[in-house]
Amino acid sequence: MTTFVSLLVNGISQGAVYALIALGFVIIFKASEVLNFAHGSMLLLGAYVIARLVPSVGFAAAVAIGVASTALLAVLLERLLFSRVGRNKGLGGHGQVAALTIMTLGxxxxxxxxxxxxxxxxxLSLDQPWGSGAFSFGDVAITYNRLIAIATAAVLILAFLAAFRFSGWGVALRASAEDAETAALMGIRRWQVSALAWLLAGALAAVAAVFLTGSPTPGLEPSIRTxxxxxxxxxxxxxxxxxxGALVGGLIVGVVEAMAAGYSSHLDFLGGGFGxxxxxxxxxxxxLARPAGLFGTRELARV
Amino acid sequence: MSDPRSAGGLRAALAGRLPLVALPVLLLLLAALPFYLDEFWLRVGFAIFAAVIGAIGLTILVGITGQLSLGHAFFLAVGAISYCWLASEPSKLGSRHLDGLGLPPLVAMVLAVLISGIAGLVFSPVAGRLRGIYLGIASLGLVFVGQHVLNSATPLTGGYNGRRTPDFELFGLKFNDGGTAVLGIPFNRFERLWYLGLVLVALAAWFAYGLLRSRPGRALRAVRDGEIAAAVTGVDVTGYRARAFLVSSMYAGLAGVLYALSIGSVAPESFTVEVSIQYLAIILLGGLGSVGGAMAGAAFVIALPMLLEQYSENLPFLSEPGSGGVTYSEAAKYAYGAAVVLFVLFQPRGLAGIAYSLVARRRGAALRRQRDGRPPGGDSGADGASVTTTVSASTPASAASPG
Structure with missing residues (x-):
């Protein structure tokens, strides 16, 4: 039972970090219909900037600069590359989506x-001030890094969902995702909406990077992208x-992954490294059951 | 030149039938190359042939059907590993036992392609129901899950160590290094593989062109351009998506077999997401949906790292692996990553798009000359020189026409 609870808590913390990344992924998709496969590399960049700056400016400043530079990079990519592709003629709708996605891969x-x-x-170490210590609650142990990850992710995600629901930007984003043309006619500036979406997504990726590279992970390696x-x-x-959906999906993936890794001795018949x-x-x-995901909009068409 | 009309007509006719003339010439040229190239170039060529086949399969799926797939690496792996399993005798690698059926290599190759097709069919409930982007990530799952499964099936795949590729053999003719010589040129493994690759590429391209110009090809394009419209006209959307996935996975399987032959050994570890991304880059650079473009893209993406490796000592901007500078493989990745971004920005229809507009321009110029009944002024067409000599005869419209 204690193993189960411990795995559950650790899974939730990892899942919270996944949710941060997935959230960025989702808002970019909503704002500009780009499936951003470069998200993992933006995360890597954020972590790298932080790791390089920590020795000279300290942790807090390094994180601030790292988050800011990743967010800036995301906006630049959107402005200089992705927003320009839409103006190109010569590709049909599907070709356009495929080309944009392949561009993120490039x-x-x-x-x-x-x-x-x-x-x-x-x-590389990001030198998190909370170190590699662990907090024990009875037999259930969780590293401080993961505990702080849960708290930070909860705060950020709640703030984000509130902004998404109530702020002018959130309403504008939802409106243009629903019907871009009508939203534009209502005076919503699409480029502002999508630039802000990329900015936030980049920032969230960098924050996630801080926790992904913390204990129990040894530090920043290129494999963090995987x-x-x-x-x-x-x-x-x-x-x-x-x-x-991003929130729930992140938690599901985190918990299932932690369980598979934790009970791997019972799952040996499935082969090593099943997690x-x-x-x-x-x-x-x-x-297979729901082709648009758990909470995704199902596009219905009667033929 | 005596009759300007017939000369202009010949040009227009040539521009119209360019593929018919160019194709046999190109094939003859490729068939003659082994007599002039050394082994390195033949190796590069064979790797390109393998990638061309895989890329044709992917462009049928992504370019023609409009389905995104990141799972191509998995089907390459299935093809490569099935071939090794079917064609080799049971053996031992260290303490490990490796299964093998010892079938003739040609049979093994055909079966490996079929097995890849079956793997594609197994995935078809997902492939048929999911659209574009969703399929992209679902097929990403295929790579990760597949790699896990293949790594666990050690007797088949050799696990992390991989296994050796058995030599190809055709009706008793072994494709290893023998002492045969043709016309004084040693005719070894890579000379023979070159012809194998050439024949298979020709067959693969022929089949793809046939497919795209027939009813199924039009159905696939209809699914891409308008799912509902396609369904209304009686196209079985789910079925055609699944079948496109099947065909594409069989192409990938054949490419996997050739890859295994060109490298000499395979391990599940080699077939990562990066391989899938590489194939997507190939078809994008070539032009989505273009078979010829897939060939050109493959030549660029596959040959670049090999050439940079071969000549890295002569290239001042490259440094040895481990020295901290840019190595050849990194330089190649920078180059094709950046090329993908630039092509999407400035030439989203890829190399095929450039070729089309060039041909269209030439054809247009030739037709215009024919219509005007003017001799094509020299080889360069209606450029400044011919305008000055025939200035009285040329109308302003034809003088302004591009050469």
């Missing part, structure tokens, strides 16, 4: 290659256009 290749080259084979990849199934199984594949299996099963 960006991902460039940024990840560069990051991997700079980080090298070593492990960990961040687990946020894709999280976003999809929740429904790509649903913020609630890495499990988010995708859950995603495939859910997609």
């Amino acid at each position: 960006l991902d290749i460039v940024i990840v290659t560069d990051m991997a080259r700079r980080i090298g084979s070593g492990v 960990v961040a990849f687990a946020a894709f199934p999280a976003a999809i199984l929740g429904g790509l256009d649903s913020t609630t 890495a594949a499990v988010p995708y299996i859950v995603m495939l099963v859910i997609l």
Whole structure:
């Protein structure tokens, strides 16, 4: 039982971080209909900036600069690259979506290659001030890093959902996701909405990076991007256009992954290293039952 | 030149039938190359042939049907590993036992393609129901889950260590290094593989062109351009999506077999998401939905790292792996990543788009000359020189026409 509770708590904390990443993924998709495969590399960049700055300016300032620079990069990418593709003629709707998505993959290749080259084979530390200590509650142990991750993610996600529901930007974003043309006619500036969405998504990715590289993970390695990849199934199984879905999806993936890793001795018949594949299996099963994810909008068409 | 009309007509006719003339010439050229190239270039060529086949399969799925797939690497892996399993004898690698059926390599190749197709069919409940982007991420799952499954099936795949690719053999002709010589040129493994690759690429492209110009091809495009409209006209949308996925996975399987032959050994570890991304880059650079473009894209993306590796000592901006500078593989990744971004921005229809507009312009110019009944002034068409000599005869419209 204690193992179960401990795995559950750890799974929720990891899931909370996935939810942060998935949320960024979802708002970018809602705002500009781009499936941003470069999200993992933006996260890597944020972590790298923080790790390089920590020795000279201290943790708090480094995180602030790291978050700001990742957010800035995201906005620049949106302004300079993604918003321009829409003006191109010569591709149909589907070709357009495929081309945009492949462009994010191209960006991902460039940024990840560069990051991997700079980080090298070593492990960079982000030097989180809460260190690698663990908090014990009876037999249930969880590292401070993960505890703080849960708290931070909860605050950020609640703030975000509130903003999404009540702020002018949130209403504008939802309106233009619903019907871009009508929203534009109502005076909503689409470029502002989508630039802000990219800004927030970049910032969330950098915050997630702080916790992904903290204990029990040894530090920043290029492979962190693969960990961040687990946020894709999280976003999809929740429904790509649903913020609630990102939250639920993140938690499901985090918990299932932790359980699979924790009970791996009982799951030996499935082969070693089953934990890495499990988010995708859950995603495939859910997609079979609900092709638009748990909370995604089902597009109905009568023929 | 005596009759300007017939000369202009010949040009227009040539521009119209360019593929018919160019194709045999190109094939002859490719068939003659092994007599002039050394082994390195043949190796590059064979790797390109393998990628071309895989890319044609992916462009049928992504470009023609409008379904995004990141799962191509998985089907390559299934093809490559099935071939190794079917064609090799049971063996031992260290303490590990490796299964093998010892079938003739040609049979093994055909069966490996079929097995990849079956793997695609198994996924078809997902592939048929999901659209575009959703399928993209679902197929990403295929890569991760597939890698786990393949790594666990050690007797088949060799696990993390992988296994050796058995040599290809055709009706008793072994594709290993033998001492045969043709016309004084040693005719070894890569010379023979070159012809195998060339034949398979030709077949793959022929099948793809046939498919795209037939009823199923039009149905697939209809599904891409308007799902509801397609369904209304009687196209089984789910069925065609699933079948496009099936065809694409069989192409990937064949590409996997050739990949295994070109590398000499395979491990599940080699078939990561990066491989899928590489294939997407290939078809995007070539032009989504274009078979010829897939070939050009493959040549660029596959040859670039190999060439940079070969000539890294002569290139001042490259440094040795481990020295902290930019290595050849990193330089190649920067280059094709950036190329993808630039193409989407400025030439979203890829190399095929550039080729189309060039051909269209030439054809237009030739037709215009024919209509005006003017001799094509020299080789360069209606440029400044011919305008000055025939200035009295040329109308303003034809003088302004692009050359």
